[in-house]
Amino acid sequence: MMLTVNNIEKSFFGSGKLxxxxxxxxxxxxxxxxxxxxxxxNGCGKTTLLKIIAGLISSDKGSIELNNKSSEKNKIGxxxxxxxxxxxxxxxxxxxxGLNLKIKGILSVDIKRQVENLLVKTGIALPLENYPYVLSGGQQQLCAILRELINSPALLLLDEPFASLDYHNRILFEEKFLQLIHPQNIPTIIISHDVEESIYLADEVIVVSARPASILKKVKITLPRPRKNFMxxxxxxxxxxxxxxxxxxxK
Ligand SMILES: Nc1ncnc2c1ncn2[C@@H]1O[C@H](COP(=O)(O)OP(=O)(O)OP(=O)(O)O)[C@@H](O)[C@H]1O
Ligand SMILES: [Mg+2]
Incomplete structure (x- = not known):
């Protein structure tokens, strides 16, 4: 599976005809x-780019392909x-x-079993019988990530998933996230405005400019995997x- 983002351009109509x-x-x-x-x-166009990649909004120019198919024809998390x-x-x-499994019409008892299996497989502990309000921000975000992973997406897109966490929780959940994502073999894009998070998680960091977002630099991250916090x-x-x-x- 390979995602190709090809020469994307996008403008919105601002106030008046601007x-x-x-x-x-x-x-x-x-x-x-x-x-x-x-x-x-902030505000440079990152979320807009992700929505274009997901096929949620259209671009003015350029194309998005997942294994030579347009992204709308693929299952995207x-x-x-x-x-x-x-x-x-x-x-x-x-x-x-289990939301995506429910949409597919899978029985509750089977959904529950699949969710429990996923947690065992990933070594993540979550209070499954509780409601989201009892979870910390990071745990809620893990739920949102697990909800996509359980559906085996062809592509995973994450928009600043750890932005609201304090430093300790952030490094904890970043580590968990890599444990989760690594065995899945899914092409993944993560939006971040934290340079350390970008390096720790990624194989490549794309540095984009202030609006309109354009690529300033692509930096290959040569750190070995599995990533460790001491790195x-x-x-x-x-x-x-x-x-x-x-x-x-x-500058
Ligand atoms: N549907 C829309 N119509 C008009 N303008 C929009 C629309 N969506 C986004 N914008 C504008 O496009 C710009 C980029 O927005 P976007 O949400 O992509 O930024 P971002 O890089 O994700 O910012 P942040 O870091 O704050 O999440 C902003 O100026 C925003 O106001
Ligand atoms: Mg955004």
Whole structure:
């Protein structure tokens, strides 16, 4: 499986007849089992790009292909930026994780078993019989990620999944996330405005400019896998960080 993003351009109509250019000629590829991080400032067009890749909105120019098919014809997992409103508060945790299975018409007893198996397989502990409000922000986000993974998507798109966590929880859940995602072999895009998170998670970091988002630099992340937290203080990590920051507003 391979995602190809080819020369995407997008403008919105702003106030009056003014065109608001949001994406400017973005091209990149993501192979199976690889994670690409898109690192850029607030409001530059990252969520818009992800929605175009998912086929939720159309681009003005360019194309998106997943194994030579347009992305609308594929099963895509999308974890939205606003996680707190992406879980149903009146559904238990296991029901939320099993949403896509329910849509397929799978029986509740089988959904529950599949959810339990997924947790055992990934070593993640969640209170499945509780409702989302008892979970921490990071746990809620894990639910949203598990809900997509259980559906074996052809492509996984995550929009700033750890943005609201404190540092300790962030590194904990980033580690869990990699444990979850790594065996799945799915091309994955993660949007982030945190340089350290981008490096820790990704195989490639794409640095994008302020709006309209255009590619400033693609940086290959050479750190070995599995990633370990001690790597964050390594010389290699610092060098990658400096290489990325050289291309943003540190001038
Ligand atoms: N449907 C829309 N109509 C008009 N303008 C839009 C629409 N969606 C987004 N925009 C504008 O496009 C720009 C980019 O928005 P987008 O949500 O893609 O940014 P972002 O990089 O994800 O920002 P953040 O880091 O804050 O999440 C913003 O100026 C936003 O106001
Ligand atoms: Mg966004």
């Amino acid at each position: 065109q608001l250019a949001v994406i400017d000629k973005i091209s990149f590829t993501v192979k199976s089992g690889k994670i690409t991080a898109i690192f850029g400032p 999308f974890v939205f930026q606003n996680y707190s409103s992406s879980l149903f508060p009146w559904w238990k945790v296991w029901e939320n994780i 964050r203080i390594s010389k290699e990590f610092t060098n990658l960080r400096n290489e990325i920051l050289k291309h943003v507003a540190v």
